[in-house]
Amino acid sequence: MNMSYPIILCLTCLILLVTLYLILDNRHNTVLEESDLIDHEILTDPIYSLQDKINSMLPILIVSILIGIVFAVLLQEWVPAESWIYRISDFIIAILAGIPSVFYGLLCVYYFLLKSGRVSYLTQSLTVVLLTMPIAFQSTQNAVKSVDVSIREAVYALGVKKSKVITAHVLPHAYSGIMSGVYTAVSRSFFVAGLILVTFTWTIHSRASFSIPKNASVFLIAALLCSLCSSLLKKQSVNTDYPA
Amino acid sequence: MKNKIEINGLKVTYGEKQAIKGISLDVVENEILGIIGPAQSGKTTLLKVINRTLEFTQGTSIEGSVMLDGVDINAMSDVHGLRRRIGMVLPLPVGLPLSIYDNVAFAPRTAGLRNKAELDEIVERCLHQAALWDEVKDRLDSLGTKLSGGQQQRLTIARALSHQPEVLCLDEFSIAVDPVTTMRIEEVLKTLKNDMTILLVTNLVQQAKRLANRTAFMLNGDLIEIDNTDVIFSENPTEQATYDYVNGNFG
Ligand SMILES: Nc1ncnc2c1ncn2[C@@H]1O[C@H](COP(=O)(O)OP(=O)(O)OP(=O)(O)O)[C@@H](O)[C@H]1O
Ligand SMILES: [Mg+2]
Numbered sequence: 001m002n003m004s005y006p007i008i009l010c011l012t013c014l015i016l017l018v019t020l021y022l023i024l025d026n027r028h029n030t031v032l033e034e035s036d037l038i039d040h041e042i043l044t045d046p047i048y049s050l051q052d053k054i055n056s057m058l059p060i061l062i063v064s065i066l067i068g069i070v071f072a073v074l075l076q077e078w079v080p081a082e083s084w085i086y087r088i089s090d091f092i093i094a095i096l097a098g099i100p101s102v103f104y105g106l107l108c109v110y111y112f113l114l115k116s117g118r119v120s121y122l123t124q125s126l127t128v129v130l131l132t133m134p135i136a137f138q139s140t141q142n143a144v145k146s147v148d149v150s151i152r153e154a155v156y157a158l159g160v161k162k163s164k165v166i167t168a169h170v171l172p173h174a175y176s177g178i179m180s181g182v183y184t185a186v187s188r189s190f191f192v193a194g195l196i197l198v199t200f201t202w203t204i205h206s207r208a209s210f211s212i213p214k215n216a217s218v219f220l221i222a223a224l225l226c227s228l229c230s231s232l233l234k235k236q237s238v239n240t241d242y243p244a
Numbered sequence: 245m246k247n248k249i250e251i252n253g254l255k256v257t258y259g260e261k262q263a264i265k266g267i268s269l270d271v272v273e274n275e276i277l278g279i280i281g282p283a284q285s286g287k288t289t290l291l292k293v294i295n296r297t298l299e300f301t302q303g304t305s306i307e308g309s310v311m312l313d314g315v316d317i318n319a320m321s322d323v324h325g326l327r328r329r330i331g332m333v334l335p336l337p338v339g340l341p342l343s344i345y346d347n348v349a350f351a352p353r354t355a356g357l358r359n360k361a362e363l364d365e366i367v368e369r370c371l372h373q374a375a376l377w378d379e380v381k382d383r384l385d386s387l388g389t390k391l392s393g394g395q396q397q398r399l400t401i402a403r404a405l406s407h408q409p410e411v412l413c414l415d416e417f418s419i420a421v422d423p424v425t426t427m428r429i430e431e432v433l434k435t436l437k438n439d440m441t442i443l444l445v446t447n448l449v450q451q452a453k454r455l456a457n458r459t460a461f462m463l464n465g466d467l468i469e470i471d472n473t474d475v476i477f478s479e480n481p482t483e484q485a486t487y488d489y490v491n492g493n494f495g
Binding site: 149150151152153154155156157158159160161164168169172173 | 295297300324325326327328329332334336338340341350351354355400403404406407
């Protein structure tokens with residue numbers, strides 16, 4: 001696996017550069033004219049409708065994080081590390097998780113929202129999934145990996161089935177590591193939500209002075225709190241006591 | 245006398261490294277078989293083959309056969325059932341972060357036992373057998389991991405006894421246990437052998453001398469000698485190496 005880290009790094013850089021280029025390139029830059037505003041459903045909608053759209057992503061957020069966790073446990077526990085499924089998943093997710101959340105946010109805004117002028121449910125959902133799934137996956141994978149083999153062997157020696165070993169011992173041990181990842185993932189998506197709200201409010205009232213709208217600051221503060229929780233939980237990577 | 249376990253031409257390799265180089269031995273029902281030998285001689289590996297936990301180590305290969313009651317263990321489809329027939333106590337106690345009660349009740353519960361009265365009975369019996377009951381009977385609900393090292397080791401013994409195994413394997417159980425407690429557990433083993441067959445891996449040769457009916461001496465993956473304990477510890481065992489190891493002038 002060590003061999004592939006330079007490749008991951010290069011690919012991530014490449015993706016970031018391309019994204020930057022596309023965003024900064026004038027031909028692609030969307031200049032908002034008064035006449036354009038009429039066409040852009042998103043901009044003619046009052047800002048609270050954007051807020052509604054963001055709120056409607058909550059179920060997607062939850063499902064996406066859950067899928068990340070379940071996928072990580074299945075892959076880590078049931079798929080051998082040498083198999084190509086494991087390697088490819090590991091590789092792709094490492095790349096996706098390595099991209100800063102702001103890039104997903106910008107991509108979503110510039111390409112999917114402004115270009116098409118519509119907020120499609122699919123685009124939003126995709127952004128949320130890309131933002132949260134890889135992070136939930138990676139932290140679950142690491143947490144599960146770090147559970148001591150001696151615990152597993154001791155439980156297996158009692159004649160306990162694999163699924164039971166995992167649900168009764170591996171997951172409780174990995175609990176805080178997994179939760180740390182959940183907080184990071186939530187924090188990332190809240191951060192992007194807040195960012196989008198700020199950007200749009202500013203764009204629409206472009207003559208007004210810059211201010212952070214109230215609804216955006218709620219997301220930003222929540223993102224900050226989640227991110228702090230995550231970093232505190234990370235300190236306690238393996239549980240010595242199972243959570244109640 | 246019936247053979248409980250029959251091992252034939254067993255070879256185990258970890259990748260390139262040969263850990264067991266073709267050994268054959270029988271374990272007689274209701275005996276304590278002491279297994280002695282210096283570090284790296286393959287004692288732990290042998291126990292892991294018997295309860296098939298070696299399967300969790302990558303890159304191992306096993307040749308030869310191990311029979312339990314005349315059935316090849318590697319041909320058994322129900323590996324969990326096999327492991328429930330074999331209790332295992334590891335050198336260092338692995339406390340599951342559960343209450344003392346739940347540590348012992350975990351395996352029977354997982355096997356489907358729900359009746360509280362029966363579970364209570366199992367927990368009490370196993371803790372008695374492991375010489376721990378008197379010390380913990382008033383705090384069965386406190387965490388098992390908060391016990392002292394020696395108590396935790398006795399808790400793992402109780403846990404290993406909880407599914408009434410036919411064979412009990414102990415791998416250097418006294419490393420983390422004080423001498424007084426070691427003596428108490430040894431007394432327990434003497435009574436337990438009426439109900440089960442015991443494989444006692446130990447690097448305290450005197451422990452084998454005190455407890456074992458027969459003793460096997462292993463060295464670098466080979467079985468040097470297996471015989472009645474009094475022969476192994478006498479002035480003239482078959483092999484010179486056995487004599488040297490037992491009398492502490494080895495190497
Ligand atoms: N997981 C492993 N991977 C590779 N080699 C191993 C592994 N476990 C054991 N070995 C090797 O197998 C040989 C036998 O080891 P084993 O643990 O069975 O010895 P032992 O007799 O139990 O020693 P000790 O008295 O130190 O516990 C050793 O040479 C060891 O290096
Ligand atoms: Mg050993």
